Amino acid sequence: MTNDAVKLRSIQRVSEIIELLQEHGPMGTTEITESLDVPTSTAHDYLSTLYDLEYLIKVNGKYDLGLRLLDHGIGARNRHPIAREGKSTIEQLANTTGEAVWLVTEEHGQAVYLDYALGEYAVQTHARIGTRSHLHYLASGKSILAHLPRERVEQILDHRGLQQQTSRTVDSREALFEELEATRERNYALNDQENVRGARAIGKAIIVDGDVVGAISVVGPANRLTDQQLENGLVDRVLGAANELELKLSQA
Incomplete structure (x- = not known):
């Protein structure tokens, strides 16, 4: 194995350790060694180095993610234009x-939740800032896909697939492209219990200078986000908020 290949493998191992601890929480060296299928000495070298660099901490003798990673994550989020400019808009909505x-953007073919605001009757779902998700079953995700070139959408589907979250999740490319066409025609996307049973959402892409930079969405119980509610002003509020944010971004 060449020196460059060793370096690349090392980067991959570090990523695997971070993902492992993100998913499982505190783990001992032996647990990590078995999960990664590497020699104990190799795992120890990686873990001790990450600990010395303050990316990991020790909790009762086990390794866990340290808050230094939070600093990097917040820094990356705050540099994103819709995160910088969108807070007051989503709070008002x-x-x-x-x-x-929610404010959402697309990165590497996935939806990434950047920020959120909760109204008086808001119901929290499993989503949190930083969560990564498939695009095709989110209102925000479909609104983004609807304004990407078809070739790019095909690439995303080739890589990410069409994971089924509920029985209502779109399950074929043909059906998805029909939905994306409908999204473009009405200027917003819908998620009708496709991600979480009992929850609906409406999403609108944020487009600046012809580029999709993200999306804004309203999420709530299906018994409140009815078709009648959409027609009685909810659609207009979402479109208005999206337009306001687009204007802010175009002048930033």
């Missing part, structure tokens, strides 16, 4: 709708 409002 949450106040007027009473529901949960």
